[in-house]
Amino acid sequence: MARPWATLGVDLHLEPTGAGGLRRGLTDALRDAVRTGRLAPGTRLPSSRSLATDLGIARNTVAEAYADLVAEGWLTARQGSGTRVAELAATAPSGRAAGPRHREPVRPTYSLLPGAPDLAAFPRTEWLRAARRALTTAPYDALGYGDPRGRPELRTALAGYLARVRGVRADPDSVLITSGFAHALRIAGTLLAARGVRTVAVESYGLDAHWNLLRQSGLATPALPYGQLGTDTGALGDAGAVLLTPAHQFPMGTPLHPERRAAVIDWARRTGGLVLEDDYDGEFRYDRQPVGALQGLDPDRVIYFGTASKSLAPGLRLGWMVLPPSLAREAASAKGGTETVGVLEQLTLAEFITSGAYDRHVRSARLRYRRRRDALAEAVAARAPEVTVTGIAAGLHALLRLPPGLEESTVQAAAWQGLALQGLSFHRHPEAAAEPLDALVVGYATPPDSAWAGALEALCRVLP
Known part of the structure; x- marks a missing residue:
């Protein structure tokens, strides 16, 4: 019995012209697809049998066309690897002149940019094991469009984990799954603007991407x-909300003082304002038990934000909001029914948490990052005594205070050494009133283990 074409091999859309015979028409169509870049270098082509069945032509015709293009250098054929597009530079599509080639900027040899974990340490084996278990046990309806708030398995797992580890008071119905912090902040901005809020106060140092997201919702960000x-x-004035990183201020590296934690909750209760708590690396405290989330002081006045970006990897695109019960429905509406997060990633993270694998991974990462921070502090003290490592022993970055006037030249010297590095001024709010400080924001978690020693040495060479 003949097998239907749709069950065979790899799909490939081709329209042989037939001019000059089928073999030549197929050869021209394949060559054109490679030349224009429609078939990228390295793309595996269907087997000659599969393509012949799809096109309704003889297998020998396809095999001969492949052989012609291998001889010309457009394709490669290796035993066990099949037929692939050769590693050639694709030319510009027909009808468009190829412009001059521009060299890409040389990538730094080392990076100490903040904001990312050691991606080489992602627990691939454990994550794959969790993914298999999650997919095996998932109900069929989990693969549908589902609840825009997120899968109940993950919302339940997060509610329990955050209560245990961060002191967050949450019901699964108050948890909203997002594709990261930026997505969550955009939802919050939409929610606040709809409630008539016009101003969200922010910290003097932070990320301009976050301030810009709030401004896109029509909110001022003093x-x-x-x-x-x-x-x-105590300087919140008539703001309707405030965005804070209270457990570990980014990038200054200090926790919010207990008096000021109490003051902001008191302000929220008196004025009806909301606190947006970015708990971006709250699990990574190295010298003591981390301070609990601000949300635990008043779940009705705090919107709590967290992600897997620092603990696992930003590429997972997994974040969450824990909302006051009175705002949960509005936030889900602001998110919209079409902005859902990948179900398989949600189910895998839920399994990763409930199995204990997440705790084990965080503990392992905590030990590794603590050793790096200690090595950084020791190297700076020995090689650059005029530079001070400040902030608490926590998180994935450290602040290095420099002598006045040396930040710009140090960052420039780092670039010459092939080291990607940011100065504190990069994170300064344009309306910040305080006197500018000269410092470096060093992301010591970013390099893989194989590059850590080289990155630290490159840093020490440029320090004053």
């Missing part, structure tokens, strides 16, 4: 003063 006790929450 900067709060920063001092020895952290962000001055």
Whole structure:
């Protein structure tokens, strides 16, 4: 019995012209697909049998066309690897002149940019094991469009985990799954604007991408003063909400002082304002038990944000919001029914948490990052005594205070050494009132283990 064409091999859309015979028409069609870039270098082509069945022509015709293009250098054929497009530079599509070639900027040899974990340490084996278990046990309806709030398995797992580890008070119905912090902040901005909020106060140092997201929702983002006790929450004025990183201020590296934690909750209760708590690396405290989430003080006035970006990998695109019960429905509506997050990733993370694999991974990462921070502090003290490592022993970055006036030249020297590095001024709010500080924001978690020693040495060479 003949097998239907749709069950064979790899799909490939071709339209042989037939001019000059089938073999020549097929050869021209394949060559054109490679030349224009429609078939990228390395693309595996269907077997000659499969393509012949799809096109309704003789297998020998396809095999001969493949052989012609292998001889010309357009394709390669190796035993066990099949027929593939050769590693050639694709020319511009027909009808468009190829412009001059531009060299890409040389990538740095090392990176100490903040904001990312050691991606080489992602627990691939354990994650794959969790994915298999999750997919095996998932109900059929889990693969449908589902609840825009996120899979109940993950919302339940997160509610329990955050209560146990971060002191968050949450019901699964108050948890909303997002594709990361930026997605969550965009939802919050839409929600706040719909409720009539016009101003969201932010910290003097942070990420401009976050401030811009709030502004895109029509919200003003004035900067709060920063001092020895952290962000001055007594200066909130008539703001309708405030965005804070209270457990470990980014990038200054300090926790919000208990007095100011209490003050911001008091402000929220008195004014009806909301606190947006970005708990971006709250699990990574190295010298003591981490301070609990601000949300635990008043779940009705705090929107809690977390992600798997620092603990696992940003490429997973998994984040969450824990909302006051009164806002959960509005937030789900602001998210919309079409902005869902990949179900398989949600189910896998739920299994990863409930099996205990997440705890084990975080503990292992905590030990590794603590050793790196200790090595950084020791190297800086020995090689650059005028530079001070500041902030608490926590997170994935450290702040290195420099002598006045040396930040720009140090960052430039790092670039010459092939080291990607950011100065503190990169994270300064344009309306910040405090005197600018000269410092470096060093992401010591970013390099893989194989590059850590080289990155640290490159850093020490450029420090004053």
